[in-house]
Amino acid sequence: MRTHLLMVAAILAASSTVALIANTTWYDMEWIRREIGNTGKQPEPTTPPNGDNPIVEPPDPTEPEEGYILVDGVLENLAAESAFFVDAREQDDYDEGHLRGAIFVPADDIYEHVPNSLMATGALVTDLIIVYCGSPTCDASHNVADALRRDFSFENVLIYKNGWEEIEASDRFEDYIVEGDES
Amino acid sequence: MIEQRASSKKQILAHLCALAVAGYFLFAAYGKIGHGDARQFAIEISNYKIIPPAYVNLPAVFMPWWEVAAAIALIVPATRRAGASIIGAMLVAFIAAVAYSAFYLGLKISCGCTGAGSSEAGWLTIGRNVLLLVGAIASVYLYAWPAKRQAIGA
Numbered sequence: 001m002r003t004h005l006l007m008v009a010a011i012l013a014a015s016s017t018v019a020l021i022a023n024t025t026w027y028d029m030e031w032i033r034r035e036i037g038n039t040g041k042q043p044e045p046t047t048p049p050n051g052d053n054p055i056v057e058p059p060d061p062t063e064p065e066e067g068y069i070l071v072d073g074v075l076e077n078l079a080a081e082s083a084f085f086v087d088a089r090e091q092d093d094y095d096e097g098h099l100r101g102a103i104f105v106p107a108d109d110i111y112e113h114v115p116n117s118l119m120a121t122g123a124l125v126t127d128l129i130i131v132y133c134g135s136p137t138c139d140a141s142h143n144v145a146d147a148l149r150r151d152f153s154f155e156n157v158l159i160y161k162n163g164w165e166e167i168e169a170s171d172r173f174e175d176y177i178v179e180g181d182e183s
Numbered sequence: 184m185i186e187q188r189a190s191s192k193k194q195i196l197a198h199l200c201a202l203a204v205a206g207y208f209l210f211a212a213y214g215k216i217g218h219g220d221a222r223q224f225a226i227e228i229s230n231y232k233i234i235p236p237a238y239v240n241l242p243a244v245f246m247p248w249w250e251v252a253a254a255i256a257l258i259v260p261a262t263r264r265a266g267a268s269i270i271g272a273m274l275v276a277f278i279a280a281v282a283y284s285a286f287y288l289g290l291k292i293s294c295g296c297t298g299a300g301s302s303e304a305g306w307l308t309i310g311r312n313v314l315l316l317v318g319a320i321a322s323v324y325l326y327a328w329p330a331k332r333q334a335i336g337a
Binding site for chain 1: 216218219220221222223225226227229230236237238239240241243244245247248249251252253256262264265266268269293299300301
């Protein structure tokens with residue numbers, strides 16, 4: 001039993017050492033991830049000088065949280081062609097319909113698609129990137145946006161939280177929806 | 184004579200089980216070891232909502248190399264038991280993680296088993312992991328079977 005446990009420990013120790021070396025020399029990933037900006041945090045409450053209870057302003061429903069964009073902003077950018085749109089859903093969903101010009105970057109294969117699709121179209125790290133996925137509850141857009149900010153240094157990434165659910169339900173997007181490979 | 188043929192058949196089966204399980208783990212690790220792959224694997228881990236987001240890079244870096252080492256240990260008879268123990272512990276953890284995230288939390292997520300483009304976490308993932316667990320256990324016990332029978336004096 002003792003020999004067995006020693007062998008398990010030795011195997012784990014050796015492989016952990018290789019992992020440490022791989023990350024130091026190759027991956028260069030942070031050991032502990034730091035928070036990146038545009039996290040959509042609510043503003044801190046301000047304390048009045050006379051020591052009364054802090055004032056917490058209720059969020060303005062017409063103003064997006066930091067790191068997010070609302071439907072009006074999306075439509076403005078679509079009309080002006082002033083942003084790169086990224087569709088973070090799965091291939092089947094993208095093929096059924098997506099925003100005109102939206103680049104397919106699925107959340108389950110980000111690091112293959114960002115350089116070969118998004119950056120290949122000429123997107124610069126200073127350009128506005130708007131990421132959407134299926135619905136307000138899906139994480140795909142958050143994962144893609146985080147990767148764009150953290151690993152590809154894009155400075156201006158916004159998440160369209162309501163995503164395809166709102167696009168499909170609204171008649172304001174009729175001129176901007178295409179299918180298949182159409183862009 | 185018949186007993187020797189039976190025991191050598193069991194040993195061949197043990198080796199085949201070890202090769203099959205080790206082959207899968209080596210394939211799975213390969214999809215998680217490259218530069219972008221490790222980062223993608225960290226995202227898959229964060230989707231399970233088990234490990235705090237700040238710490239997801241740690242298993243993303245270490246786990247694939249544990250899989251490689253355990254797979255190689257499983258193939259080599261002298262270290263098979265240790266390799267099977269590590270693989271067995273990982274499979275039990277994976278099964279529990281899928282059960283918690285996919286069923287208890289109801290999340291629709293990629294399992295992250297083989298890196299980018301993995302299948303959805305669900306019953307198939309659990310079924311596959313149970314089969315791998317059975318294979319890992321079989322590779323140890325079938326291989327040890329002849330020695331045990333001799334020790335008992337059968």
